[in-house]
Amino acid sequence: MAKVVRGLLTLGNGKVGQSIHLFSLPALLSCPGRSPSCTEACYARKSRYLLPAVVERLRWNYDQTLDPAFAARMIREIRKKGCLAVRIHGAGDLYSADYVNAWVRIASACPAARFYGYTRSHAVPEILPALCGLAGLKNVRLWFSCDRDIPVPETVPEGVRVCYLQTEEQEAIPKADLVFRVKRYRRQRLPLTVVCPSDSPGKREVVCGSCQRCIK
Numbered sequence: 001m002a003k004v005v006r007g008l009l010t011l012g013n014g015k016v017g018q019s020i021h022l023f024s025l026p027a028l029l030s031c032p033g034r035s036p037s038c039t040e041a042c043y044a045r046k047s048r049y050l051l052p053a054v055v056e057r058l059r060w061n062y063d064q065t066l067d068p069a070f071a072a073r074m075i076r077e078i079r080k081k082g083c084l085a086v087r088i089h090g091a092g093d094l095y096s097a098d099y100v101n102a103w104v105r106i107a108s109a110c111p112a113a114r115f116y117g118y119t120r121s122h123a124v125p126e127i128l129p130a131l132c133g134l135a136g137l138k139n140v141r142l143w144f145s146c147d148r149d150i151p152v153p154e155t156v157p158e159g160v161r162v163c164y165l166q167t168e169e170q171e172a173i174p175k176a177d178l179v180f181r182v183k184r185y186r187r188q189r190l191p192l193t194v195v196c197p198s199d200s201p202g203k204r205e206v207v208c209g210s211c212q213r214c215i216k
């Protein structure tokens with residue numbers, strides 16, 4: 001019987017749309033920069049992420065990142081599939097400097113693809129320099145995620161943009177390039193220029209593939 005080779009990437013979901021490839025990891029296990037508020041709000045610890053098939057898949061993905069050939073395998077797959085946009089993690093985070101550097105190799109070897117992702121690992125001093133290297137690549141759009149426990153950094157490295165997760169109704173939202181909101185506050189009106197359209201009232205049908213704000 002022919003051996004079935006499982007791909008590393010999946011194509012599309014309800015948030016990003018159907019034109020973006022994703023790679024995901026288990027939440028918490030891969031999140032050294034997590035904060036109490038993002039841990040509490042994390043969508044990747046709820047609902048479909050609790051299904052055994054999803055738990056198994058994300059754990060398998062994590063194990064693949066420990067393979068020294070991970071970057072080479074990902075590069076081959078991106079080229080073979082002709083990916084134009086890759087979201088680095090629909091769930092999970094850049095858990096170590098070595099793992100960030102694997103993505104530096106991948107993005108450098110795939111200039112035709114645009115890579116984007118959000119990370120709280122900027123709160124981990126040993127990972128921050130590698131993140132700056134990743135953010136400096138022309139085809140990478142890296143977002144530093146902040147919340148009421150992780151303040152917006154005073155100095156934002158070149159190539160990085162900042163997003164903020166609102167988890168409290170009345171919290172003061174600091175200056176950020178983009179605001180995400182937990183579900184229960186998505187009906188609240190804030191200026192549309194800063195809120196992710198899919199977290200805004202009446203805009204739930206917007207997906208990343210059509211919006212593109214985080215990818216451009």
Ligand code: SF4
Pocket residue numbers: 178195196197198206207208209211212213214215
């Ligand atoms: S702002 Fe646009 S691209 Fe960014 S997460 Fe929201 S829908 Fe996606």
